[in-house]
Amino acid sequence: HIMEPDRATIVEQIIPKSLKVQLYKALLDSHAAEHGARMTAMHKATDNADSLLKELKLTYNKARQASITNEILEIVGGAEALKG
Structure with a gap:
């Protein structure tokens, strides 16, 4: 026969483990x-x-494009001044 603990012993052991x-x-x-x-x-x-x-990339590209446009306008303006 296999010895099994009684119900109270099982509960005493399982409750702390479960917690x-x-x-x-x-x-x-x-x-x-x-x-x-x-x-x-x-x-x-x-x-x-x-x-x-x-x-930031968009802002940078807009500022860069504005700078390029200004340089072109200055070059064209200088060329026009030399012509005329």
């Missing part, structure tokens, strides 16, 4: 939630940086 498992699961869930929040924040930061980079 430990539940606390450990809560700790793991909390840790996973923290990582999820960090990942979401980093995705948003990356998206914001990409958006800012596009805006």
Whole structure:
């Protein structure tokens, strides 16, 4: 015959173990939630940086084009002044 503990002994052993498992699961869930929040924040930061980079490139290209246009106007103006 296999000896099995009585019901009270089983309950005395299972309840503390069950509590430990539940606390450990809560700790793991909390840790996973923290990582999820960090990942979401980093995705948003990356998206914001990409958006800012596009805006800065557009601003730079507009300023560059304006500078080129001014140089061309100065050259044409100088050439016209020499002609006439």
